Amino acid sequence: MKALYLLLLAVVVISCKDQRKMDSQAVKEKTIDSMKVEIEKQKVIDSMQVEMAKVESQKEVVIVQQPSTSAPAATAKKKAWSNTAKGAVIGAGVGAATGAIISKKKGQGAIIGGLAGAGVGAGTGAIIDGSKK
Helix, strand or coil: CHHHHHHHHHHHHHHHHHHHHHHHHHHHHHHHHHHHHHHHHHHHHHHHHHHHHHHHHCCCCCCCCCCCCCCCCCCCCCCCCCHHHHHHHHHHHHHHHHHHHHCCCHHHHHHHHHHHHHHHHHHHHHHHHHHHC
């Protein structure tokens, strides 16, 4: 019986050693395969960059000269409202309406609500302007 246990133990030990060798070999093969794939990807990227450089070097530059005339210069583009200004105006309107609805003294509520709304709207608009920059 002892001999059977020893034989069984020897078989388990030998099979575990072989399994480790097979696992390490499989890991090595996977690593090599993934490296080959990455190398192929890099070759494609490099070839595309070379082609893009060729295209960039072949671009033509066209310069158009306009004759000088005494015509007035083109009108300047109107400057748009900033988000801070838009927020203040919208906030003032909403705050005034809300203050007038909620307050028993309609005029005083509209003034207070308008001021508070303008402040909150301007703050929100300033945050939006800051995030866009």
